Amino acid sequence: MSKKIQKKSTFIDMTAMSDVTVLLLTFFMLTATFVQKEPVQVNPPQSVSEIKIPETNIVSVLVEPNGKVYMSLDKQPDRAAVLQKMGEQYNVQFTDEQVKKFSLLSSFGVPMQVMSQFLNLSTEEQDKQIINLGIPCDSTNNQFRDWMRYSKEVNRDLVIAIKADNNTPYPLVKDIMETLQDLKEYRYNLITSLKSMPEI
């Protein structure tokens, strides 16, 4: 009797695999905090401080090495309200569409004079242009001060976070801090990356 070789099915049961991937996916979805898009890449310096930044109500100030300043607010209604107030201050009218577009931007840093044109651009164009702009914060034209003042007016609970690059010259950060001191804001969070505590 010749034994017939049985043909085995190559079908692999993927149900278990699927279970695992769904679990992983759920984990990632629940723990996800999305990377905020920043107009420029900054490397914050390291520190041993282990204080975590609060999750909501932050207004963060980004200072890049060449002194350009960008800001971001974490709540969309706040962004819209602040833009309206800035518009009144600088006599710029914004359409509803522009306000909506602005409130969708994760961070902003454009002089008020060109804000209107800027908001009409496509997202790609905006990303390209914002690198060369930044909020003016010199003593004669301190729009940063106004942004900050109105942000605080709109939302009293905002915590100020300053994120600057390793190579940002100190005077630039000092100017920002002095402006904040003028606005009677004395407590800031300096954003740093973690380094381990040395043995002492």
Add this chain to the structure above:
Amino acid sequence: MAEIQEKDSGGKGKQKKFNVRVDFTPMVDMNMLLITFFMLCTTMSKPQTMEIAMPRKDVNKDEVTDIKHSRAVTVLLGRNDKVYYYTGRLEKTDYDKLDKLVETNFSGDEKSLRTLLLGRNTEVVQQMKELKAKKENLEIADSTFTKQSIEIKKNKESPIVMIKASEFATYKNLVDALDEMNICNIGTYAIEDITSGDLRLLNNVDPGAGYEVIPQKK
């Protein structure tokens, strides 16, 4: 690609048992793609922060408390990541003394700022070590730890550090200096404007760096 297998059950041929197997491979593919997306787009660790409080600008002269000069340490952040310190008060007669200003660093070796501050702050450091050990053994709660560490840092003998950054200092230097305060458990420190006297000292030790420029006062 669900596969339906037919099996004969008995010889009657009427009742047929269906074994329904669904192929999950595309489902797994899709999940894997989604996982990849979430992994790439999320930040797992929240950024750390360092909390600082700046002094008020509108302080009356009467409210300013004088400190013992022996407790004062002034840290100057110079050009090219150089760090210097001097202790005590800066008198006019000190301006041209070359040994007033001592070069230091943030590394942790014996010439570093850390060694100096730890040496001057032994009592607090010792107490903080004990407190941290207690916290790690879960003998005290976090809130008690914070409260007690504030009390400990109020020590009357521990140094008071003034950090003065020249216009050539970078943000990293400042954060490093503040970090050193954390490491050495310094309770009282402040970021202050650099004075012309400080600049003069800096210029004495490093004449080529161009420190003589007096920063603008607002």
